[in-house]
Amino acid sequence: xxxxxxxxxxxxxxxxxxxxxxxxxxxxxxxxxxxxxxxxxxxxxxxxxxxxxxxxxxxxxxxxxxxxxxxxxxxxxxxxxxxxxxxxxxxxxxxxxxxxxxxxxxxxxxxxxxxxxxxxxxxxxxxxxxxxxxxxxxxxxxxxxxxxxxxxxxxxxxxxxxxxxxxxxxxxxxxxxxxxxxxxxxxxxxxxxxxxxxxxxxxxxxxxxxxxxxxxxxxxxxxxxxxxxxxxxxxxxxxxxxxxxxxxxxxxxxxxxxxxxxxxxxxxxxxxxxxxxxxxxxxxxxxxxxxxxxxxxxxxxxxxxxxxxxxxxxxxxxxxxxxxxxxxxxxxxxxxxxxxxxxxxxxxxxxxxxxxxxxxxxxxxxxxxxxxxxxxxxxxxxxxxxxxxxxxxxxxxxxxxxxxxxxxxxxxxxxxxxxxxxxxxxxxxxxxxxxxxxxxxxxxxxxxxxxxxxxxxxxxxxxxxxxxxxxxxxxxxxxxxxx
Amino acid sequence: xxxxxxxxxxxxxxxxxxxxxxxxxxxxxxxxxxxxxxxxxxxxxxxxxxxxxxxxxxxxxxxxxxxxxxxxxxxxxxxxxxxxxxxxxxxxxxxxxxxxxxxxxxxxxxxxxxxxxxxxxxxxxxxxxxxxxxxxxxxxxxxxxxxxxxxxxxxxxxxxxxxxxxxxxxxxxxxxxxxxxxxxxxxxxxxxxxxxxxxxxxxxxxxxxxxxxxxxxxxxxxxxxxxxxxxxxxxxxxxxxxxxxxxxxxxxxxxxxxxxxxxxxxxxxxxxxxxxxxxxxxxxxxxxxxxxxxxxxxxxxxxxxxxxxxxxxxxxxxxxxxxxxxxxxxxxxxxxxxxxxxxxxxxxxxxx
Ligand SMILES: Cc1cc2nc3c(=O)[nH]c(=O)nc-3n(C[C@H](O)[C@H](O)[C@H](O)COP(=O)(O)OP(=O)(O)OC[C@H]3O[C@@H](n4cnc5c(N)ncnc54)[C@H](O)[C@@H]3O)c2cc1C
Numbered sequence: 001x002x003x004x005x006x007x008x009x010x011x012x013x014x015x016x017x018x019x020x021x022x023x024x025x026x027x028x029x030x031x032x033x034x035x036x037x038x039x040x041x042x043x044x045x046x047x048x049x050x051x052x053x054x055x056x057x058x059x060x061x062x063x064x065x066x067x068x069x070x071x072x073x074x075x076x077x078x079x080x081x082x083x084x085x086x087x088x089x090x091x092x093x094x095x096x097x098x099x100x101x102x103x104x105x106x107x108x109x110x111x112x113x114x115x116x117x118x119x120x121x122x123x124x125x126x127x128x129x130x131x132x133x134x135x136x137x138x139x140x141x142x143x144x145x146x147x148x149x150x151x152x153x154x155x156x157x158x159x160x161x162x163x164x165x166x167x168x169x170x171x172x173x174x175x176x177x178x179x180x181x182x183x184x185x186x187x188x189x190x191x192x193x194x195x196x197x198x199x200x201x202x203x204x205x206x207x208x209x210x211x212x213x214x215x216x217x218x219x220x221x222x223x224x225x226x227x228x229x230x231x232x233x234x235x236x237x238x239x240x241x242x243x244x245x246x247x248x249x250x251x252x253x254x255x256x257x258x259x260x261x262x263x264x265x266x267x268x269x270x271x272x273x274x275x276x277x278x279x280x281x282x283x284x285x286x287x288x289x290x291x292x293x294x295x296x297x298x299x300x301x302x303x304x305x306x307x308x309x310x311x312x313x314x315x316x317x318x319x320x321x322x323x324x325x326x327x328x329x330x331x332x333x334x335x336x337x338x339x340x341x342x343x344x345x346x347x348x349x350x351x352x353x354x355x356x357x358x359x360x361x362x363x364x365x366x367x368x369x370x371x372x373x374x375x376x377x378x379x380x381x382x383x384x385x386x387x388x389x390x391x392x393x394x395x396x397x398x399x400x401x402x403x404x405x406x407x408x409x410x411x412x413x414x415x416x417x418x419x420x421x422x423x424x425x426x427x428x429x430x431x432x433x434x435x436x437x438x439x440x441x442x443x444x445x446x447x448x449x450x451x452x453x454x455x456x457x458x459x460x461x462x463x464x465x466x467x468x469x470x471x472x473x474x475x476x477x478x479x480x481x482x483x
Numbered sequence: 484x485x486x487x488x489x490x491x492x493x494x495x496x497x498x499x500x501x502x503x504x505x506x507x508x509x510x511x512x513x514x515x516x517x518x519x520x521x522x523x524x525x526x527x528x529x530x531x532x533x534x535x536x537x538x539x540x541x542x543x544x545x546x547x548x549x550x551x552x553x554x555x556x557x558x559x560x561x562x563x564x565x566x567x568x569x570x571x572x573x574x575x576x577x578x579x580x581x582x583x584x585x586x587x588x589x590x591x592x593x594x595x596x597x598x599x600x601x602x603x604x605x606x607x608x609x610x611x612x613x614x615x616x617x618x619x620x621x622x623x624x625x626x627x628x629x630x631x632x633x634x635x636x637x638x639x640x641x642x643x644x645x646x647x648x649x650x651x652x653x654x655x656x657x658x659x660x661x662x663x664x665x666x667x668x669x670x671x672x673x674x675x676x677x678x679x680x681x682x683x684x685x686x687x688x689x690x691x692x693x694x695x696x697x698x699x700x701x702x703x704x705x706x707x708x709x710x711x712x713x714x715x716x717x718x719x720x721x722x723x724x725x726x727x728x729x730x731x732x733x734x735x736x737x738x739x740x741x742x743x744x745x746x747x748x749x750x751x752x753x754x755x756x757x758x759x760x761x762x763x764x765x766x767x768x769x770x771x772x773x774x775x776x777x778x779x780x781x782x783x784x785x786x787x788x789x790x791x792x793x794x795x796x797x798x799x800x801x802x803x804x805x806x807x808x809x810x811x812x813x814x815x816x817x818x819x820x821x822x823x824x825x826x827x828x829x830x831x832x833x834x835x
Contacts, residue, residue, distance in 0.1 A: 102673055102674075102677065103745055103746040104676060147623045158621070160627070176809065180785065182745050182785060183591070183765065184634070186789070187805050187813055188635055188639075189634055189635075190812075192597060196627055201626075213676075213680075214679065242562075281702055284705055285705075288699050288701050289699060341620070341622055343539050343541075345538055373619075373621050408619070409617070410624050412624050415623075417624055421624070425625065428625075429625060432612070437625055439819040440819055441626075443815035443818070443819050444812070
């Protein structure tokens, strides 16, 4: 049967657009969550929307699952293949369809890289605000599927806040136009529902994003602290003072030590934590805000505050933050990046609790993250060649996520659930909510063919994980067989 | 005070008998959307702020809480609701505001109501209490059902409690006025939006363009100097009346149409007075119109028209129609949350 699907794909797509040999499939066996690897049934590389629809229709008819893939930079295994599923790469749909400088919009195909949009808009003094650290590689289609964030989302919002319209193809090949260039499109807000749906509801074939004017100027304050808790409090104090920085990031001591040799950003090596706090706007506005930020930092106990004097220095301050992930690769054979979010006022306590877990799991953990919006990225360092370190890293990560939920936060701030956090979904949601998610999925894809098994756990899985929340002592839908 | 449990029981009973329910709190939006059908389910007693953490910029309140009460509490801490929802003589409640999804003058520059929704607790059509989203700014676990509630007009469930992101009040604000005919005003608003200016509202009618600037002292001053125009003092009241559609010529009409258009859409070939907001993306048209031709015109320009307020509600519904595949998907989603179709039947669409 699978053979026939590959044959039919070959007939539907141009030459070279279907990969099926072991060698060709190798590069697609995982996304950036490399802990999980699988070989897909085949990879389809359509070049336009009609070909995407053809692939979907064909797989729907044959009841073969389909997994969409952008650049494969996802960190939760959203694009992890399955041996029984076609991997649908959107990489060849990489055209910028049009930039409307006066309307401040860009219409692009899903395989366009995030940064390419801002580059194309730059001559008009405009840019696309959400800037994941992976922006040179990740695609806008992937950003929509994950509702990705970035350093500047604190002030300018996440992907969902910067989208106007989508073209989406459902599993049966039907085209949906969702949202519109005009505000308040009629009907339900499907644009919000589809954003962050991790490729479970439809395949995005076109995206219209909002562009915003590039601010005149930006400066950054680098504040050093001799205690993690003080840095955590400073974050809450900045927000409480009514300041909305363009970005507010934290790095702890091990992270500083790892990146400094890499980039010579000039970070103070004796600090327990540093904060990078950016202000943007007109020159006068930035000057006014930077002063206020510095005052708050000093009052919160900063041992040192440096303000970028020019653009070169601003970029140098950020260089360390941006190089954090590659730098970890140099100090540890493997690392595992977590993504919980918490209320900002709990930062200090949660960071300390994570410190305390290091001993329990016998692994080091370092933190480089979007502090301003309470989005933690603990990086658990391990060596996959050492017996049971993978298992310990996963258990460590799981405990951090459960702590985030207990603190009133979420198991994922921006990386998505994918295959990685599927068990922790049973901690964050009860059976009623999970049932609703499955029903929403069925409303779009009644046979469960799009990215099956990701993002939403079955109740059966939660029961096995021992975390099925039962409402009022009743099992949900007792009439249903337990699967 | 009423408790949620008794509401859940009533919903379960209504679902059992397939009895339609009409969810209502302040009644400020009785005029909005399709006709009200079914037995009254009054949620105005479900009120009160349950959690407000100014340092987190997050507030949680029960659905029947009046917006004016929420805004008063926020103002004490120098914060506000950025999307400036209409309060309709103070009767509008949080649940109703989210259900209607209406945003005010600041929407074009700071975001819509749905952009500030962080979490929702709701009762579905089986009487089950469900919680989506949460109290943190960043949260991508599960499908975004809380934002789906915004603008659903109560057709998916009873909104019991909502968590919103708040914002600091701008440190400085200033309104400028320019004399301009419609084409010139549209052009000016379009051009300004491409520059990094601290715009927070624009409104044009009767050959006068009002522009509100909000932000840091220095930014507002610089923008004021660069834009020129005449400074309007005491503009607070003016923006209130725009926010609530209380300008005299809008109130006097027995029908009010609301047309949403892409940015930079030129003047529409329609006679009569009009109020333009959101940099040109929102246009209010008082008085009787031929609905079909107005909807067709808006659609040709990439937008949509709706009958916002009318003495007689049209049988085809107030909103722009949905294409067949879209309507079918809406019906399937409605069935997910409200399988017996008991909530606010026909309010958003005759077939929902
Ligand atoms: C070094 C590094 C730094 C990162 N920094 C950030 C960060 O700062 N913020 C952040 O949010 N993320 C970050 N990420 C995560 C990742 O880059 C984002 O999740 C990104 O949006 C994924 O895009 P992609 O094109 O690589 O998608 P993929 O990884 O290919 O796919 C991601 C998901 O989207 C689905 N998908 C892809 N395209 C489509 C489509 N057209 N239609 C429907 N579904 C689709 C896939 O099925 C999958 O579920 C980082 C990753 C790395 C490796």
